Amino acid sequence: MKPFDCLNHFLRAAIFFALCWNLASPQSDSKDLHLTFQEKTALDKFKAEVINLLPEEYMKSDFYLIRWLRARNLDIPPAKAMLLESIKWRKDNNVKSILQENWSDMEQDFPATFNTIDKLNHPIVTMELGDWDFRAAVLVGKSHRLNRYLMYINERYMRSVFDAQAAGKNVTRVLVLVDSEGANLRKQACPLCIPNLIRWVSSMESYYPQFVQEIILINGTCSYTKNIFEYLNVKINFLMKLFA
Numbered sequence: 431m432k433p434f435d436c437l438n439h440f441l442r443a444a445i446f447f448a449l450c451w452n453l454a455s456p457q458s459d460s461k462d463l464h465l466t467f468q469e470k471t472a473l474d475k476f477k478a479e480v481i482n483l484l485p486e487e488y489m490k491s492d493f494y495l496i497r498w499l500r501a502r503n504l505d506i507p508p509a510k511a512m513l514l515e516s517i518k519w520r521k522d523n524n525v526k527s528i529l530q531e532n533w534s535d536m537e538q539d540f541p542a543t544f545n546t547i548d549k550l551n552h553p554i555v556t557m558e559l560g561d562w563d564f565r566a567a568v569l570v571g572k573s574h575r576l577n578r579y580l581m582y583i584n585e586r587y588m589r590s591v592f593d594a595q596a597a598g599k600n601v602t603r604v605l606v607l608v609d610s611e612g613a614n615l616r617k618q619a620c621p622l623c624i625p626n627l628i629r630w631v632s633s634m635e636s637y638y639p640q641f642v643q644e645i646i647l648i649n650g651t652c653s654y655t656k657n658i659f660e661y662l663n664v665k666i667n668f669l670m671k672l673f674a
Contacts, residue, residue, distance in 0.1 A: 462496075462602035462640070469496065472504040480510055485517065486526070488592055493602070501639040516637045528582050529589065536579040539563065544586055551599040552643065553590035555583070560612025560649075564623035573626060580630040588641050603643035611649035 465473065473496055484490050495513075502509040520526065540562045546554040567576045587604045594601045619627065634642060 463493075463600060465492075465496065469499070469504060472499055472506060476506050476509060479506065480513060483514065483517070485521075489517075493595065497640045512636070512639075519637055523578075523581060525581060525585055528578070528585050531578075531582070533579060533582055536575065536582075539567065540576075540579060542583055544590055547594075548605065551594060551601050553587065553594060553601070553604045554607055555587045555590075555604055556607045557609070559608050559610045559618065559647075562613075563617045564626055565617050565620045568620075568622045568626070573622075576626055577629060580626070581633065584630075584633060584638050588638050591641060603641055605643055606645040608645060608647045609649055610647050 473492060476499055477490075477492070477495055480495070481490055488494060498509045498513045498516075499506070502512060541558045543556045544553065546556060548554060564576065567573065587606070591601060591604060617623075
């Protein structure tokens with residue numbers, strides 16, 4: 431193996447180790463789990479208004495409901511509208527059963543893992559973005575299947591937070607680790623791919639608010655990342671870090 435290759439493998443391993451062990455901060459969890467007096471007052475009113483409209487038990491928890499209020503600066507009417515739109519979206523897309531569906535075909539072409547945690551017990555979602563060929567999926571008529579698989583990814587990372595909570599771990603968000611080696615605009619951001627990307631990123635904000643602590647990209651380039659978000663023309667409200 432050439433010295434450069436050895437160095438490259440070493441750096442990749444070092445970066446991954448650092449991401450898993452050092453970048454997670456307890457600050458977001460602490461803030462998420464503690465309510466100010468203003469937040470508690472707004473939450474009590476909000477909960478009274480929506481509690482009988484919530485179809486699933488986990489949605490009735492303060493842990494879940496406060497996210498919608500914070501996403502709308504504690505303004506109850508828009509927070510309620512946002513939550514009810516999410517419930518409608520979940521019903522229209524039968525999201526409740528999405529984790530029980532067979533995704534073996536998509537997992538092969540769009541690899542993602544959900545079985546890693548950092549030292550603070552945050553679930554880590556890893557994605558091999560360079561292998562994700564959106565263009566190929568769209569051209570063979572799998573656009574709808576791809577959209578649903580991306581819903582599945584969002585739902586699974588949200589559930590991983592609730593699973594951690596049920597296990598007694600005080601975590602409130604996931605880390606998303608993206609390996610962008612081999613990614614390019616032709617495969618992931620072709621004109622036919624853009625609607626899939628916009629829908630996916632927007633759904634993180636609209637239907638899974640404040641469940642992502644940060645998105646960390648490794649083996650990417652500043653120009654590629656900048657171009658992706660210029661193409662998407664969307665605003666994200668979580669932290670992104672890039673390791674080129």
